[in-house]
Amino acid sequence: MSSLLIKGASLLGTTTADVLVEDGVIGFVGRAASASERVETAETVVDADGLVLLPGLVDLHTHLREPGREDAETVRTGSEAAAAGGYTSVLAMANTNPVTDTAEAAERVLDLGRAAGIVDVQPVGAVTKALEGQELAELGLMARSRAKVRVFSDDGKCVADARVMRRALEYVKAFGGVISQHSQDPSLAPHAACCHEGPISGELGLPGWPGVAEEVIVARDVMLARHTGSRVHVAHVSTAGSVEVVRWAKAQGIDVTAEVTPHHLLLTTDLLRGYDPTFKVNPPLRPQEDVEALRTALADGTIDAVATDHAPHARHDKEHAFVDAAFGMLGLETALSVVATVMGEQMDWSRIADVMSVNPARIAGLDGHGRAIAEGQPANLALIDPSASYVVDRNASLSLSRNNPWHGRTVTGRVVGTWLRGQRTFG
Amino acid sequence: MKKHLLSIDDVTADDIAALFETAAEMHDVQRREVKKLPALRGRTIINLFFEDSTRTRSSFEIAGKWLSADVINLSAKGSSTSKGESLRDTVLTVTAMGIDGLVMRHSASGAAHQVAQWLDVPVINAGDGMHEHPTQALLDAYTLTRHLGTLEGKHVAIIGDLTHSRVFRSNIKSLAKLGARVTVVAPPTLMPSGVGPWSARAGFATSYDLDGVLAGEYGPVDAVMMLRVQKERMSGGYFPTAREYTVGYGLTRGRLAMLQPGTPILHPGPMNRGLEISPDAADAADSLILDQVSAGVAVRMAVLYHLLAGEETGA
Numbered sequence: 001m002s003s004l005l006i007k008g009a010s011l012l013g014t015t016t017a018d019v020l021v022e023d024g025v026i027g028f029v030g031r032a033a034s035a036s037e038r039v040e041t042a043e044t045v046v047d048a049d050g051l052v053l054l055p056g057l058v059d060l061h062t063h064l065r066e067p068g069r070e071d072a073e074t075v076r077t078g079s080e081a082a083a084a085g086g087y088t089s090v091l092a093m094a095n096t097n098p099v100t101d102t103a104e105a106a107e108r109v110l111d112l113g114r115a116a117g118i119v120d121v122q123p124v125g126a127v128t129k130a131l132e133g134q135e136l137a138e139l140g141l142m143a144r145s146r147a148k149v150r151v152f153s154d155d156g157k158c159v160a161d162a163r164v165m166r167r168a169l170e171y172v173k174a175f176g177g178v179i180s181q182h183s184q185d186p187s188l189a190p191h192a193a194c195c196h197e198g199p200i201s202g203e204l205g206l207p208g209w210p211g212v213a214e215e216v217i218v219a220r221d222v223m224l225a226r227h228t229g230s231r232v233h234v235a236h237v238s239t240a241g242s243v244e245v246v247r248w249a250k251a252q253g254i255d256v257t258a259e260v261t262p263h264h265l266l267l268t269t270d271l272l273r274g275y276d277p278t279f280k281v282n283p284p285l286r287p288q289e290d291v292e293a294l295r296t297a298l299a300d301g302t303i304d305a306v307a308t309d310h311a312p313h314a315r316h317d318k319e320h321a322f323v324d325a326a327f328g329m330l331g332l333e334t335a336l337s338v339v340a341t342v343m344g345e346q347m348d349w350s351r352i353a354d355v356m357s358v359n360p361a362r363i364a365g366l367d368g369h370g371r372a373i374a375e376g377q378p379a380n381l382a383l384i385d386p387s388a389s390y391v392v393d394r395n396a397s398l399s400l401s402r403n404n405p406w407h408g409r410t411v412t413g414r415v416v417g418t419w420l421r422g423q424r425t426f427g
Numbered sequence: 428m429k430k431h432l433l434s435i436d437d438v439t440a441d442d443i444a445a446l447f448e449t450a451a452e453m454h455d456v457q458r459r460e461v462k463k464l465p466a467l468r469g470r471t472i473i474n475l476f477f478e479d480s481t482r483t484r485s486s487f488e489i490a491g492k493w494l495s496a497d498v499i500n501l502s503a504k505g506s507s508t509s510k511g512e513s514l515r516d517t518v519l520t521v522t523a524m525g526i527d528g529l530v531m532r533h534s535a536s537g538a539a540h541q542v543a544q545w546l547d548v549p550v551i552n553a554g555d556g557m558h559e560h561p562t563q564a565l566l567d568a569y570t571l572t573r574h575l576g577t578l579e580g581k582h583v584a585i586i587g588d589l590t591h592s593r594v595f596r597s598n599i600k601s602l603a604k605l606g607a608r609v610t611v612v613a614p615p616t617l618m619p620s621g622v623g624p625w626s627a628r629a630g631f632a633t634s635y636d637l638d639g640v641l642a643g644e645y646g647p648v649d650a651v652m653m654l655r656v657q658k659e660r661m662s663g664g665y666f667p668t669a670r671e672y673t674v675g676y677g678l679t680r681g682r683l684a685m686l687q688p689g690t691p692i693l694h695p696g697p698m699n700r701g702l703e704i705s706p707d708a709a710d711a712a713d714s715l716i717l718d719q720v721s722a723g724v725a726v727r728m729a730v731l732y733h734l735l736a737g738e739e740t741g742a
Contacts, residue, residue: 199621199628205536205557205596208620275537319515321535323556 004422005039007032009048009383011373013349019053021379024421029375046417048383054353056088056380056418057336058360058369060180060259061155061235061307063328064090064121066112068097073312073400075109078332079118080398081310083425085332086382086415089120089361089369090310094131095156101126101137103145110147118425122366125149127168127179131157136168143175150365153180155235156282158217160186165221169230176365178257180233181221183242184283188213194323196269196284204272207323209284211239218242222249222256233363234258236309238283240293247302257363259307260294262331262338263405267291271405277318277325278405281311298355299346305360308335312401330404334392336384338406340413349386357382368421383417383427390414428733431543431550434559435600442733443604447569449729450722456493457725466736467496470527474500474553475518477533482696482720483553483563487530490727496527496735518542528735531555536593549734557591563695564597566726568605570719571650574691579606582646586612586637586676587654587703590619590665594695595654599631610645612637614675616665617656637676641685651686652693653678656703669702678708691715 004021011017011029020028020039032039059082065073073081075092082090092109094100100109106123113121125142129135131154142149152172159165159181168179189209195201197208218234222245225232234246237258249256263281268288271279279285297303311328318325339352347355361370371377389412394404417427428445429437438446456462472491474484484500491498503517514533522529528549531539536556543550554560572578583602589595589611602609609631611618618633619625626633634640641648656672666672673679678692683705686692692704692714700706709716 197620199623199625202590202619202621202625203596205555205559205593210620275540277541316513316516319513321514321533321538321541321556323535324514 002422003038003042004044004046004419005032005042006046006048006053006381006383009051009053011053012353013052013386019373021419021422024379024423026373026375026377026379029373046383050385051416052349052384052386053373054086054349054382054384055357055370055373056382056420057086057356058364058366059087059090059308059310059332059335060151060305060360060364061309062090062092062332063095063311064092065096065312067108069314071400072314075112075121076116076118077398077400078310078312079113079116079121081332082119083418083420084398084415085334086336086384086418087119087332088380088382088418088420089122089366090332091122091124091151091364093155094124094126094153099126099130100124101129103138103141103147106142106147106149107145119420120366120369122364123147123149124155124180125152127152127154127159128164133157133160133164136164136171139168139171139177140175143177150175150177151180151233152177153182153235155180155182158182158184158186162220162224166224166228169224169228169232173228173230178231178233178363180235181217182235183214183217183221185213185216188216192323194280194284194327195272196286198269198287200269200272204275206272211241211286211290214239214283215241215245218245222246222254225256226252226254231255236261236264236283236307237294237303238264238286239290243293243297243302247297250302257304258302259305260298260303261307261309262335263329264294265291265298265342266338267405275322277320277322278329278403280322280325280327281329282327295343295346298343304355305363306335306339306355307360308332312399313403315402318403328403330397330399330401333397333399334406334411336382336415337411337413340386341411344413379419379422381419382415385414385416388412388414430734432561432730432734433539433543433550433552435561435564435597435604437561440604443565443568443601446565446726446729446733447572449732450569450725453728454722454725457721462493463495464493465495466732467491467494470496470735471525472496472498472528472530472731472735473521473526474498474530475503475521476500476553477503477538478554479504480532480554483532486723487553487727490724490731494728494731496731514538514541515545518545522546522548528731551730551734554593556593557596558593559597560593561597562723562727562730563594564601565730566719566723567598567652567693567695568601569726570693570715570722571691572605574715575649578602581607581649582610583607583650583652584610584612584640584648585652585654586678588617588656588660589613589654590617591657591660592654598652599629603630608646610634610640612640612676614666637682641682648686648690650691650693651678653704655695655697656699658699658702673702677702678704680705680707683708683711689713693719695719
């Protein structure tokens with residue numbers, strides 16, 4: 001029997017306790033002095049004095065790029081980056097090459113994740129074949145596969161056709177699935193759109209991506225969710241208007257959840273003034289008013305989860321003219337630090353655990369994650385030094401890519417250890 | 428002056444005055460029988476055009492040649508895509524040949540800014556997407572200054588497709604630096620996004636009503652600058668028909684009569700006669716459209732001279 005004792009950690013930042021892990025399961029939580037020789041004979045002891053212990057984080061929105069773009073990221077390197085960020089499970093988006101739109105493709109991603117063995121990699125299935133938005137992908141077969149897919153998304157593209165979205169929402173009710181929508185009306189924000197539409201896009205002459213292009217889809221989808229009695233998840237909410245719609249929909253009892261990325265909680269459109277494609281992301285960085293609304297909505301529970309939208313890109317795919325460069329930025333390694341830095345005053349560690357572990361696990365239907373730190377639970381854990389400040393260095397990343405918008409920024413709150421079912425995966 | 432000319436933000440009012448002084452000398456050279464000056468002898472300039480252009484490219488080419496530089500035109504058509512060579516690789520390859528200056532046109536806003544960060548040689552922006560076209564704005568201001576004496580306190584109306592216009596975006600800055608007041612006119616669909624806060628900050632006025640502006644609602648108009656309107660904009664739903672655009676925003680014969688005699692008319696070209704500008708206006712005595720073209724060579728000679736003549740040669 002392998003055993004690990006994490007001594008003197010502050011559980012969720014509230015009560016200080018010792019946590020004994022035996023064979024990947026939490027065997028004891030309390031004061032070690034009161035416990036038996038099980039504790040005294042622990043093989044590994046971690047002194048966690050002054051540190052905060054959280055359930056392992058769960059990312060609803062990760063791009064691992066494998067299969068297809070193994071030069072930008074692989075399941076293994078993405079898993080390493082995730083573990084370094086305190087994650088024990090990530091949902092791998094379907095926009096790989098080939099697309100995860102069949103049971104076989106989903107099982108392949110699952111198996112790559114298991115082979116790496118660093119985080120639980122849960123495949124997201126495409127909503128439509130080849131992400132083309134026309135015909136439903138084999139949602140049921142993906143759900144019945146070994147990968148047990150429950151979250152479906154055409155992320156990167158919006159399921160723009162209302163009829164297709166309606167059918168998808170209806171269909172996944174049979175197996176408790178959820179559609180995670182990339183909300184972008186393509187007629188209002190076509191592919192070239194790359195800068196929040198406003199004074200800065202006007203000045204810079206960049207094609208505008210107006211907030212309303214997101215809001216009309218969020219509004220439509222919550223009404224479709226109500227009509228179908230199904231469940232919709234709004235990926236990477238980025239505007240105050242979308243927040244208002246989600247808030248209203250929840251008040252109506254509509255089954256809707258929403259996520260926000262760390263970058264939309266801090267970075268703003270102004271960063272595009274230098275035309276640095278590192279800051280090109282979809283949906284785009286928004287003005288400060290939207291950032292404020294997103295923070296409030298995360299704090300008050302309107303937004304359920306923080307999801308990274310970790311989007312690695314090879315350097316040369318970012319070295320094009322701004323409108324031609326790839327969308328996306330890294331996020332796995334820095335997410336917790338950014339959230340702690342930005343939201344620390346409005347949210348305690350318990351609430352941060354809710355939005356980064358408990359709620360995402362619930363939304364994705366991952367039973368083994370986002371659990372209480374209590375006896376009998378799987379030992380998926382993240383240990384945080386809440387007072388450690390550090391400067392983000394993109395070259396220190398475990399990701400294969402370097403499109404890191406946080407490079408050079410100082411953040412506070414650092415992951416110092418991660419365990420997946422008792423196995424140390426970081427630190 | 429700064430090393431690069433990427434935006435009008437890169438030049439001060441004093442820089443512009445110095446450029447105009449040089450441009451005036453260069454302008455005189457244009458009238459000589461032997462036009463070549465030795466200023467840039469032995470220097471190599473590449474005109475790297477990722478987007479089609481006839482007048483700007485040939486204007487830069489003539490400017491460089493009259494300064495005795497070796498000028499090479501490279502067309503890199505087909506803007507880079509995620510599948511093709513990266514912009515960085517393209518420009519590094521071109522400059523590795525050993526050049527002293529890069530004149531660059533690209534269909535993407537910001538491309539010249541990005542390139543300047545990767546290169547050691549001066550980069551001159553010959554138009555980047557919808558963003559800026561600084562030498563066009565300088566030649567416009569130079570032309571107007573020669574005609575009006577000064578731009579201080581003058582009121583310039585800019586009319587047309589503002590959303591997609593780099594000429595507008597550079598002019599708004601250069602005219603402000605030279606003390607002119609600007610009113611921009613377009614239908615709401617061709618007004619840039621967020622123009623309200625932007626115009627408040629940058630100090631220009633906006634209007635949807637060309638007749639009101641020409642009638643002096645924003646003060647007497649001292650100069651009119653018409654912008655090209657691409658007919659393709661109709662398919663984008665920016666306006667219903669060419670006829671309707673002309674009725675609302677064209678410099679028609681009727682509107683020409685509203686101008687004070689002697690009010691200069693500018694257009695960066697190429698013109699859509701009959702759409703944004705009537706033949707009466709284009710060919711009017713007060714039209715400076717051909718003056719702009721000849722001033723273009725002089726101003727670009729001045730820019731090349733100021734940016735490249737002081738530089739060490741690549742050899």
